Amino acid sequence: MDGNSLGPLPKSVPTRLSQTVHDEWGAMLIKGWNDAGWMDMPTRLGDRIGAMLGCANGSVVLGDTLSIKVYQALAAALNLNPDRRVVLSDNGNFPSDLYMAQGLLNTLNRGHELRVVDPDKVLEHITSDVAVLMLTHIDYRSGRMHDMMALTKAAQDSGVVVIWDLAHSAGAVPVDMGASGAEFAVGCTYKYLNGGPGAPAFIYVRPDLIDRIDPSLSGWLGHDAPFAFELGYRPAGGIDRMRVGTPPILQMAALDAALDVWEGVSMDELRNNSIALSERFISGVEQHCPTLTLASPRDPQLRGSQVSFQCENGYAVMQALIHHGVIGDFRAPDLIRFGFTPLYLDSGDIDQAVDILARIMRDDLWQDAKFQTRSAVT
Amino acid sequence: MDGNSLGPLPKSVPTRLSQTVHDEWGAMLIKGWNDAGWMDMPTRLGDRIGAMLGCANGSVVLGDTLSIKVYQALAAALNLNPDRRVVLSDNGNFPSDLYMAQGLLNTLNRGHELRVVDPDKVLEHITSDVAVLMLTHIDYRSGRMHDMMALTKAAQDSGVVVIWDLAHSAGAVPVDMGASGAEFAVGCTYKYLNGGPGAPAFIYVRPDLIDRIDPSLSGWLGHDAPFAFELGYRPAGGIDRMRVGTPPILQMAALDAALDVWEGVSMDELRNNSIALSERFISGVEQHCPTLTLASPRDPQLRGSQVSFQCENGYAVMQALIHHGVIGDFRAPDLIRFGFTPLYLDSGDIDQAVDILARIMRDDLWQDAKFQTRSAVT
Numbered sequence: 001m002d003g004n005s006l007g008p009l010p011k012s013v014p015t016r017l018s019q020t021v022h023d024e025w026g027a028m029l030i031k032g033w034n035d036a037g038w039m040d041m042p043t044r045l046g047d048r049i050g051a052m053l054g055c056a057n058g059s060v061v062l063g064d065t066l067s068i069k070v071y072q073a074l075a076a077a078l079n080l081n082p083d084r085r086v087v088l089s090d091n092g093n094f095p096s097d098l099y100m101a102q103g104l105l106n107t108l109n110r111g112h113e114l115r116v117v118d119p120d121k122v123l124e125h126i127t128s129d130v131a132v133l134m135l136t137h138i139d140y141r142s143g144r145m146h147d148m149m150a151l152t153k154a155a156q157d158s159g160v161v162v163i164w165d166l167a168h169s170a171g172a173v174p175v176d177m178g179a180s181g182a183e184f185a186v187g188c189t190y191k192y193l194n195g196g197p198g199a200p201a202f203i204y205v206r207p208d209l210i211d212r213i214d215p216s217l218s219g220w221l222g223h224d225a226p227f228a229f230e231l232g233y234r235p236a237g238g239i240d241r242m243r244v245g246t247p248p249i250l251q252m253a254a255l256d257a258a259l260d261v262w263e264g265v266s267m268d269e270l271r272n273n274s275i276a277l278s279e280r281f282i283s284g285v286e287q288h289c290p291t292l293t294l295a296s297p298r299d300p301q302l303r304g305s306q307v308s309f310q311c312e313n314g315y316a317v318m319q320a321l322i323h324h325g326v327i328g329d330f331r332a333p334d335l336i337r338f339g340f341t342p343l344y345l346d347s348g349d350i351d352q353a354v355d356i357l358a359r360i361m362r363d364d365l366w367q368d369a370k371f372q373t374r375s376a377v378t
Numbered sequence: 379m380d381g382n383s384l385g386p387l388p389k390s391v392p393t394r395l396s397q398t399v400h401d402e403w404g405a406m407l408i409k410g411w412n413d414a415g416w417m418d419m420p421t422r423l424g425d426r427i428g429a430m431l432g433c434a435n436g437s438v439v440l441g442d443t444l445s446i447k448v449y450q451a452l453a454a455a456l457n458l459n460p461d462r463r464v465v466l467s468d469n470g471n472f473p474s475d476l477y478m479a480q481g482l483l484n485t486l487n488r489g490h491e492l493r494v495v496d497p498d499k500v501l502e503h504i505t506s507d508v509a510v511l512m513l514t515h516i517d518y519r520s521g522r523m524h525d526m527m528a529l530t531k532a533a534q535d536s537g538v539v540v541i542w543d544l545a546h547s548a549g550a551v552p553v554d555m556g557a558s559g560a561e562f563a564v565g566c567t568y569k570y571l572n573g574g575p576g577a578p579a580f581i582y583v584r585p586d587l588i589d590r591i592d593p594s595l596s597g598w599l600g601h602d603a604p605f606a607f608e609l610g611y612r613p614a615g616g617i618d619r620m621r622v623g624t625p626p627i628l629q630m631a632a633l634d635a636a637l638d639v640w641e642g643v644s645m646d647e648l649r650n651n652s653i654a655l656s657e658r659f660i661s662g663v664e665q666h667c668p669t670l671t672l673a674s675p676r677d678p679q680l681r682g683s684q685v686s687f688q689c690e691n692g693y694a695v696m697q698a699l700i701h702h703g704v705i706g707d708f709r710a711p712d713l714i715r716f717g718f719t720p721l722y723l724d725s726g727d728i729d730q731a732v733d734i735l736a737r738i739m740r741d742d743l744w745q746d747a748k749f750q751t752r753s754a755v756t
Contacts, residue, residue: 002408009404017399017628018392025574026387029705030380033755038575040754065623067597068446075485091609096598096623099611103596107453107485116609141607190624196403197416198626218481219445220474227756229519229710231469231494233477245443245474246568248576250395250628327407332607376418377411378605 001353002327004140004168004306004339007194007258016257020250032249041252042200042221042243048259049189049202052267053166054176059207061239062189062255063247066167066201068217069186070100070134072242073203075216077132077161077184078104078112080209084131085112088160092119092139097165101134104216119144123154130160137175138168138304141331143296145173145304152182167191170202172274172305172341174267177204192305192341193262195255203242210238219244261343273342275300277350278307281338284354285309289361295335308337315378319371320360326353330378379731380705382518382546382684382717385572385636394635398628410627419630420599420621424580426637427567430645431544432554433582439617440567440633441625444545444579446595447564448478448512450620451581453594455510455539455562456482456490458587462509463490466538470497470517475543479512497522501532508538515553516546516682519709521674523551523682530560545569548580550652550683550719552645555582570683570719571640573633581620588616597622639721651720653678655728656685659716662732663687667739673713686715693756697749698738704731708756 024036033039042062050060063069074087087101098116105112117125119139126133133155138145148164155162162182169175171192177185185204189195205213215235220226221243224234235241279300285292292309311317311334318330328338338353360366402414411417420440428438441447452465465479476494483490495503497517504511511533516523526542533540540560547553549570555563563582567573583591593613598604599621602612613619657678663670670687689695689712696708707715716731738744 006403006408006410008407009399014396014399017395021387021392021395021574021632025384029386030384030707030755031700031705032384032575034753038755064442064446065597067623068442068595071595094598095601095607095609098609099596099598099601102611103594106592106596107594109486109488188624196399196628197410198624198628198630200626201623214484216481216485217446217449218477218484219443220472220477223473223477227710227754229473231473231476233480245445245579246566246576248578248626248629250574250576250632251626252576254399254628322409327409329408332605375412376605377408377416 001338001345002329003341004191004337005329006190006197007192008344010194010258010261012257012260013196013254017250017254020253038247038249041249041256042247043240045252045256045259046202046239049170049193050204052262053170053185053204054178055204056178056207059210059239060202060204061242062200062202062252063243064201066186066188067096067100069201069203070097070165071104072215072217073163073184073186074101074104074132074134076213077163079214080183080212081131081161084129086130087112087114087132087134088122088125088130089114089116089134090119090122091116092141092144093136094140094165094167097134097136119146122151126154126158126160128158130158132161132163134163136165136167138173140168141335141337142308143303143306145302148180152180156181168304168306171262173271182206183209189255193255194258196251196258199251199255200248205239205242213241215241217244221245270342274305274340277340277342277345277347280347280350281307281340281354284351285357288354288358291361305341306337306339308335310334311336313366315374316366316371317360320366320368321357323371324356324360326356332378379716379723380707381719382569382715383707384568384575385570386722388572388636388639390635390638391574391632395628395632398631416625416627419627419634420625421618423630423634423637424617427548427571427580428582430640431548431563431582432556434556434585437585437588437617438580438582439620440578440580440630441621442579444564444566445474445478447579447581448475448543449482450593450595451541451562451564452479452482452510452512454591455541457592458561458590459509459539462507464508465490465492465510465512466500466503466508467492467494467512468497468500469494470519470522471514472518472543472545475512475514497524500529504532504536504538506536508536510539510541512541514543514545516551518546519713519715520686521681521684523680526558530558534559546682546684549640551649560584561587567633571633572636574629574636577629577633578626583617583620591619593619595622599623648720652683652718655718655720655723655725658725659685659718659728659732662729663735666732666736669739683719684715684717686713688712689714691744693752694744694749695738698744698746699735701749702734702738704734710756
């Protein structure tokens, strides 16, 4: 139940990765860039993911990490709104997004302000001095989900450029970037899309804007003619200009195979099943674990595909859960977090997880000394 | 003979990758971050590569792509020299390095100038208005090698901060970053280090400077306490602050296995063997292919581990070579390029390559229509 942190290994991945290693890298060497289609993977996979998120073909590209894609999107967004100086975000945003914004604003050194407000106060802070609204659609801790349509509309009515981080949305809830009208989106592929540890990130740019973007991270593979080796940067036409350096082919191959799982999946059906699983989990936990408090919105329409409970000694409780075969996450200071992904979880799994959690709480199994020491990664 | 573009598949890689996929991602899921040591791989591999390049332990970290690492190094270098406005480089630098510099200087928008001179004119352009000298040690086209020691010393005598790109040096020629005194180095790991297509890049920061660096790309994993999820960025102590986002674990595992090959290798011995192979190739080609002109320095001390020949119709000639089993690169406008890596090439391979090239030139085999169409990647 940690698909919201790192999706499990899809069955097709090992075979595909072995092919890429032996038949492509091993046998083709540099010929793989053309003959195995390596060079086109970032846009080909971009289209596959874009199709799940309501993005037009040719408006999404893969590469780098989500933090890098946040930097690219924010730098481009600020350039589209050069006369304003405020970046508006909320304290439910993933910290790395805020850190990258801080680094970019320091680098720019032009008096920009990062204004971070409570999630429920975002709407009232969309004012005419705001250049960019940058939000994560679904809160990584509580699963609270912003109203993408309403906030995007309010922002654009005030002349604000919008960036959505879809880290916890892609593969979890229906998203329609095209209908939202937002200028940018970014996201990762190792959570609900099961791309594996360190899978590449993606960036979406609204098609009518792409050719106006002057990339801050203007790398070789975003050049109009990478193999002409010109000394001056000329951005590629279209979404290719958001590419930077050499794509990580092994990670891309794993992700490509993982995406096969999604062929023919209806996001609406998946969403309904995910809500059914999470509702079942919430009522089970509330019935059997009276000391735990729901930290996610009770209305399933207001949360993503994850549920968190406030839990004193949450770190130790999660360690005990993992020890007993239920893998979720702990998020400081006191949240235990679970993801609900109907592609590989069913109601039997949910009932079993509730049983184990109930036993850990009832019998104080989390008090075992071995669950108290914190590891580097929580 | 394209180890200077993409090193071949080391035998140990497939097994290691399969372990990482099955035993770590598949079986441990998020526990892999601690239990399989995923989170420490960027610094652990950094130390392994650093040891080959004369870098102190704890001064090198892996991640992202070389272009991103160039951006980080240059942004940090400019901050160390805030009163000067010139970035000096040469037209033998890899274009992506120049592109990234252009993107950064545009982003800064503070009147910086990128001054690009001929490689043999660098020394005389090291003047007191230069903030940063940013060079690639070995020219990607000709293999010409800069005198790292002399140029670094001249730069530092003029108060210039120095960045070396070691893309064609790491694993190819002896390098001693510590002895050079240079502030920064960056490089990739998919060429002579055989890390595979899209293997991560590295960055070195001179140990006495690391804690003065204010990272421009200030991501989650460069934070002092990533799992505290604070809203404000506080850089990690030491080289960790040059990390940005989630590391690409599959690529790192492949690289880790590839680095095993280097245990016990003497760089001086390797260099001597590499020179012997390249000298043998040059004299063979000059004897049997009179229309080809050496485009690399004739003195082996002045070139890296690669040799290029000027060749009319070079693209078609290289396609014919590849077709006949000799894989090298073509670099526009008219260079055919070969890498010499004694770890997996011997004099028999060299003689065979000369024979095949001689036959292609003598019998005009390159004129075949199928060798004329250019692919996207050359």
